[in-house]
Amino acid sequence: xxxxxxxxxxxxxxxxxxxxxxxxxxxxxxxxxxxxxxxxxxxxxxxxxxxxxxxxxxxxxxxxxxxxxxxxxxxxxxxxxxxxxxxxxxxxxxxxxxxxxxxxxxxxxxxxxxxxxxxxxxxxxxxxxxxxxxxxxxxxxxxxxxxxxxxxxxxxxxxxxxxxxxxxxxxxxxxxxxxxxxxxxxxxxxxxxxxxxxxxx
Amino acid sequence: xxxxxxxxxxxxxxxxxxxxxxxxxxxxxxxxxxxxxxxxxxxxxxxxxxxxxxxxxxxxxxxxxxxxxxxxxxxxxxxxxxxxxxxxxxxxxxxxxxxxxxxxxxxxxxxxxxxxxxxxxxxxxxxxxxxxxxxxxxxxxxxxxxxxxxxxxxxxxxxxxxxxxxxxxxxxxxxxxxxxxxxxxxxxxxxxxxxxxxxxxxxxxxxxxxxxxxxxxxxxxxxxxxxxxxxxxxxxxxxxxxxxxxxxxxxxxxxxxxxxxxxxxxxxxxxxxxxxxxxxxxxxxxxxxxxxxxxxxxxxxxxxxxxxxxxxxxx
Numbered sequence: 001x002x003x004x005x006x007x008x009x010x011x012x013x014x015x016x017x018x019x020x021x022x023x024x025x026x027x028x029x030x031x032x033x034x035x036x037x038x039x040x041x042x043x044x045x046x047x048x049x050x051x052x053x054x055x056x057x058x059x060x061x062x063x064x065x066x067x068x069x070x071x072x073x074x075x076x077x078x079x080x081x082x083x084x085x086x087x088x089x090x091x092x093x094x095x096x097x098x099x100x101x102x103x104x105x106x107x108x109x110x111x112x113x114x115x116x117x118x119x120x121x122x123x124x125x126x127x128x129x130x131x132x133x134x135x136x137x138x139x140x141x142x143x144x145x146x147x148x149x150x151x152x153x154x155x156x157x158x159x160x161x162x163x164x165x166x167x168x169x170x171x172x173x174x175x176x177x178x179x180x181x182x183x184x185x186x187x188x189x190x191x192x193x194x195x196x197x198x199x200x201x
Numbered sequence: 202x203x204x205x206x207x208x209x210x211x212x213x214x215x216x217x218x219x220x221x222x223x224x225x226x227x228x229x230x231x232x233x234x235x236x237x238x239x240x241x242x243x244x245x246x247x248x249x250x251x252x253x254x255x256x257x258x259x260x261x262x263x264x265x266x267x268x269x270x271x272x273x274x275x276x277x278x279x280x281x282x283x284x285x286x287x288x289x290x291x292x293x294x295x296x297x298x299x300x301x302x303x304x305x306x307x308x309x310x311x312x313x314x315x316x317x318x319x320x321x322x323x324x325x326x327x328x329x330x331x332x333x334x335x336x337x338x339x340x341x342x343x344x345x346x347x348x349x350x351x352x353x354x355x356x357x358x359x360x361x362x363x364x365x366x367x368x369x370x371x372x373x374x375x376x377x378x379x380x381x382x383x384x385x386x387x388x389x390x391x392x393x394x395x396x397x398x399x400x401x402x403x404x405x406x407x408x409x410x411x412x413x414x415x416x417x418x419x420x421x422x423x424x425x426x427x428x429x430x431x432x433x434x435x436x437x438x439x440x441x442x443x444x445x446x447x448x449x450x451x452x453x454x455x456x457x458x459x460x461x462x463x464x465x466x467x468x469x470x471x472x473x474x475x476x477x478x479x480x481x482x483x484x485x486x487x488x489x490x491x492x493x494x495x496x497x498x499x500x501x502x503x504x505x506x507x508x509x510x511x512x513x514x515x516x
């Protein structure tokens with residue numbers, strides 16, 4: 001068996017390119033709520049790009065230089081905008097019962113994305129370098145201690161937080177995001193709820 | 202293998218361009234975020250150091266150090282992961298805190314009092330004299346000195362950065378505290394505690410656990426209260442006014458405001474478990490009766506797909 005060939009066949013059969021990148025969309029896709037997912041994704045991209053610039057220059061640059069502080073501010077507002085659209089996306093998917101007709105996996109991956117996004121933003125706030133970070137490090141340590149995870153998630157260790165924030169958690173987020181988007185394209189956009197069916201539901 | 206069937210193909214379609222939409226969205230959010238960043242900047246308040254606390258609140262500094270020396274501070278009695286006392290966060294037999302073990306060992310009397318004094322005694326032999334007298338005393342004697350000095354601190358006055366207490370039987374504890382205060386004010390405590398000197402000659406100086414665990418409690422909460430960031434004030438979900446903080450942690454910090462979370466000793470464990478439970482609710486929501494019918498009870502979908510239903514009705 002040729003593994004390369006069978007993988008290619010599997011992809012072609014399950015997610016052909018015209019479905020992955022379609023130029024035709026079902027007619028019911030006509031509402032601004034369909035923008036929330038894309039806006040969440042693009043604000044995440046802006047946040048990741050600003051984070052990359054910050055990582056390349058280091059904490060003293062983004063904390064104490066004028067140019068660095070702009071990127072720190074872009075990173076800060078990027079997260080705010082990201083969560084704003086993330087929750088709009090979450091509620092629009094919820095109110096359209098977006099898990100219907102074989103789309104549960106997309107929903108489940110989305111739930112994990114929500115959780116990891118919150119943990120990612122949380123570690124970011126804990127290493128913002130000021131009093132706010134210090135205060136919330138000592139405040140939140142009790143919750144992590146209570147779960148017995150402080151050995152590998154010690155919120156008082158900036159080295160551990162930095163590693164979690166700039167590599168470990170983003171890696172998980174990006175992998176989950178790729179699966180999420182692939183599933184969205186493979187399953188297609190959830191069709192409208194049939195009003196007759198609703199009466200019997 | 203069956204041929205792939207596009208589930209969207211059963212519906213009429215129209216022209217669409219996902220990549221163009223994404224590019225437009227990217228330009229839109231880039232401008233939005235950049236404008237927000239340029240106009241509002243981002244919040245930053247310099248961190249608090251042991252040096253600042255020793256300089257600004259010398260009595261508070263000595264009270265904190267005394268509680269550490271006597272073994273009555275919050276960290277001395279914390280249990281895992283800092284020391285081997287009983288775990289505070291347990292629900293009966295369920296105690297992940299205890300199962301986690303002592304992963305970040307902290308011995309406050311040594312770490313915050315006797316070790317810094319020993320290190321500094323190389324420079325000032327007078328410190329060694331006081332420390333030797335303290336170390337060679339019996340435990341009962343130590344307790345008397347410590348108790349007397351701690352009680353005297355209640356009425357202590359701070360003048361020009363030094364602490365004055367009324368005369369009493371304090372043995373070497375009074376000079377020890379004066380020396381320690383001097384070390385705190387010089388910045389020695391901050392750098393010594395955070396140096397990680399016992400590991401790899403301090404090359405990896407990343408953890409601020411030791412200085413933060415000294416400052417936690419009254420020292421930091423005094424400053425936090427001034428800024429309105431106490432846990433009882435929704436601390437973690439807010440940032441320094443007027444900035445939005447991590448508002449998405451609202452539910453997490455709200456739990457701390459209400460019983461039983463706000464009243465039981467194992468409040469932190471209970472909050473952590475509740476958050477885990479809420480995650481599971483979201484994860485399995487499509488299978489949870491009633492919750493999975495909410496979209497049908499509150500028909501927001503009729504607004505979202507109003508054009509589609511209109512078209513259906515026409516047909």
